[in-house]
Amino acid sequence: MGSSLAWPMTAACRSEWDVTVVRQDPAGADGGLAGLDEAALVAACLAGRTEAFDLIVERHRGAVYRLCYRFAGNHEDASDLSQDVFLRAYRGLKSFKGRSSLGTWLYRVGVNVCLNRAGTKAPPTEPIDTARHVDVASESPVERVLRGERAARVRAAIAALPARQRATLILRAYHELAHEEIALLLGCSVGAVKANFFHALGNLKKHLEGAS
């Protein structure tokens, strides 16, 4: 009689056993930091509790990554940029005065990092990879491919924009920052932000028309 490799787990536990796992951690694994607001988290970081910065990273890593991806156009560069953004944010944490939200402040750090890294050269964009796209249940495979192609063309067109136009378009169109916030981040007037946005959309349209 041979032995089965697929030994069922349930057979290992006797029926009379009642196994209960009790986790004695009344303060929580994060030492009670989860309930703190942004100002308290920043204060905890400055007091030496690096786990507080872990929480900040966890809360904002999605938005920072998406911002970096829109600048970089590919996953690898976006990942490196994201790490760089958080490291620079940690180093400059003392300068966060709470006048804006932590998210907006991180956007500022992120935009500066991305603009400094990007320079004037357009970053490489990823080829179409249907497997990495969001799976829309009601979408046919053909529609999914077409959507992916359009997205890749748009990313390539955005990547070809001048730095400040690219930054303005990304912050306004994708992160829905107010014109006034963008003006603060980029250090320009609201009128300049709207003018940059106007020219960015115009150039985007020209690139898409030229590509098609």
Next chain:
Amino acid sequence: MPHLSPAELIDLAEGTRSPVPHLSGCEVCRRHVAELRVALRAAAAAEVPEPSPLFWDHLSARVREAVQAEPPFRRWWDVRALRPRTVWTVAASAVVAIAAVATLRAPRQPAERAAPPPSITAGARARSADDPSLAFVADLTAGFDWDQAAAAGLAPRLGAADKAIAELTDAERRELERLIKNEMSHPGA
């Protein structure tokens, strides 16, 4: 007819501004607004591909590792945050300041009261036996103590003997030394 500014066109395309009368009469501006709205819709199509679920924890781990390699935050009063030159400068200035204050505040040591000769009256009484005038003075001063003599101006001023000795010539100093030795070896002689 002046056209709308880029800022106004953006506001109209985004719907943050109500349509202005100029639009109804300007084909150029209406076309601009329409093209901006098409570009906005096209831009919205470029979503960011969602990375692997493992990516987020990996990113957090990389950031944590980088942060742990950073030096800890220092307070402004932490001397370890200052440059060594600054620390030495501050320390040296503090030492000089403390020394100056200590010197200025050092209490002046009062001049030591000259101890009275141990046998001032005994010696006087011994010599007065031969000299009637000295005997007379000895009788008058029998009950005198040093404080009363000093109050009467009869005791030498503090430091007067030291001052006198310091002003002696070498020959005078040698003669004084001989007299003292002679007196000490033959008291009352």
